[in-house]
Amino acid sequence: MMVADEMIPYGRQSIDESDVQAVVEVLQSDWLTTGPTVDAFEREVSRFTGAEHGVAVNSGTAALHCAMNAIGVGPGDEVIVPAMTFVATANCVSYQGGTPVIADVRPETLLIDPEDVRRRITSSTRAIIAVDYAGQPAEWDELRSIADEHQLTLVADGCHALGAADGGRPVGTLADMTAFSFHPVKHITTGEGGMVVTGNPEWAESMRRFRNHGMTTDGRQREEGSAWQYDVTGMGWNYRLTDIQCALGSSQLKRLPGWLDVRDRLACRYSHLLRDVPGVDMLQIRPDVRHAWHLLVVTIDKTVHGVGRNAMFKGLRSLGIGANVHYRPLTCLTRFSSAAGQCPIAESLGERILTLPLHQQVTEVQVEHVVDSIRNVLSGTTVQGEL
Numbered sequence: 001m002m003v004a005d006e007m008i009p010y011g012r013q014s015i016d017e018s019d020v021q022a023v024v025e026v027l028q029s030d031w032l033t034t035g036p037t038v039d040a041f042e043r044e045v046s047r048f049t050g051a052e053h054g055v056a057v058n059s060g061t062a063a064l065h066c067a068m069n070a071i072g073v074g075p076g077d078e079v080i081v082p083a084m085t086f087v088a089t090a091n092c093v094s095y096q097g098g099t100p101v102i103a104d105v106r107p108e109t110l111l112i113d114p115e116d117v118r119r120r121i122t123s124s125t126r127a128i129i130a131v132d133y134a135g136q137p138a139e140w141d142e143l144r145s146i147a148d149e150h151q152l153t154l155v156a157d158g159c160h161a162l163g164a165a166d167g168g169r170p171v172g173t174l175a176d177m178t179a180f181s182f183h184p185v186k187h188i189t190t191g192e193g194g195m196v197v198t199g200n201p202e203w204a205e206s207m208r209r210f211r212n213h214g215m216t217t218d219g220r221q222r223e224e225g226s227a228w229q230y231d232v233t234g235m236g237w238n239y240r241l242t243d244i245q246c247a248l249g250s251s252q253l254k255r256l257p258g259w260l261d262v263r264d265r266l267a268c269r270y271s272h273l274l275r276d277v278p279g280v281d282m283l284q285i286r287p288d289v290r291h292a293w294h295l296l297v298v299t300i301d302k303t304v305h306g307v308g309r310n311a312m313f314k315g316l317r318s319l320g321i322g323a324n325v326h327y328r329p330l331t332c333l334t335r336f337s338s339a340a341g342q343c344p345i346a347e348s349l350g351e352r353i354l355t356l357p358l359h360q361q362v363t364e365v366q367v368e369h370v371v372d373s374i375r376n377v378l379s380g381t382t383v384q385g386e387l
């Protein structure tokens with residue numbers, strides 16, 4: 001049996017000479033932070049996502065926090081979030097003193113279930129954060145009807161979904177505000193980084209202040225303007241993204257369309273090959289969406305071969321396949337133990353999901369190797385027992 005020399009990671013950045021050059025140019029320029037390269041990156045991401053305003057920050061988590069502050073979430077407010085997500089989607093509500101209320105997901109897609117959202121609305125609900133899980137847009141039309149009916153703000157956690165679209169409408173235009181992450185495993189990277197895009201100029205201005213200590217001007221505005229004065233109009237943080245990082249982001253963004261095609265092609269190959277592997281199924285794709293394929297998530301049905309997710313994880317790792325799990329549902333985490341048992345679909349699928357390698361450097365041969373390795377684990381050659 002072939003064992004790979006190196007682990008094939010589930011996600012990985014792609015950096016080339018043009019990225020290095022772009023960063024070096026900024027390092028040799030006057031502005032390392034709050035400079036023109038930040039403005040340029042904001043304009044480029046806004047254009048790419050069809051949004052009017054972009055506010056660059058130093059992580060996807062900061063982007064979500066900025067969004068929560070801009071809409072005025074505070075103590076006593078509830079924000080509905082999906083059970084199947086990274087914990088930052090819920091933490092950003094708590095940063096503001098609000099309460100995240102966890103809703104269940106659809107079994108076929110792991111996207112937030114609009115019917116469960118509806119059930120969890122109270123007089124304290126202020127907003128819904130839906131996650132475009134794995135790169136697939138959430139059911140935004142249904143969520144929009146619910147939001148309009150109850151006067152709620154719709155926030156997209158689009159950290160998986162830069163480049164995705166629904167009915168031709170890009171992620172970035174489907175919610176009132178959309179947060180992106182530029183962590184190295186995401187579609188494009190700035191090392192760490194994030195951005196909020198929105199059509200609302202007041203929110204954009206509020207987020208610009210929030211990322212900069214609540215100040216009315218930043219360093220460049222004071223340097224280039226004739227006045228030193230500034231005011232602090234509210235609470236804020238240092239969430240600034242540097243020009244160095246934005247140079248990398250702009251350079252990466254140029255290659256994103258090609259990378260989305262690569263991810264799409266690899267996902268098709270997985271789908272084709274996995275059709276012949278009973279008990280290992282890909283999630284469903286909603287009609288008319290462009291999937292951004294951040295994650296290739298499969299479900300493992302232990303009743304078919306007697307091999308569960310944990311044994312599959314262990315078996316694949318022993319063969320050099322960097323399988324992973326996204327995510328432990330929020331209601332299974334100690335922090336949210338008071339909500340344990342309230343999201344049965346996420347909790348049950350949380351035991352069965354596995355993420356397989358998918359990024360722009362994965363080859364079709366490697367996809368075949370991953371699927372062959374899955375077959376080997378299922379046939380018992382490499383099973384090492386459940387964890």
Ligand SMILES: Cc1ncc(COP(=O)(O)O)c(C=O)c1O
Pocket residue numbers: 059060061062085086088089131157159160180181182183192193194
């Ligand atoms: C769905 C989701 N939301 C938020 C985040 C937070 O992004 P960052 O790591 O850039 O803070 C991530 C990153 O892993 C994510 O996957």
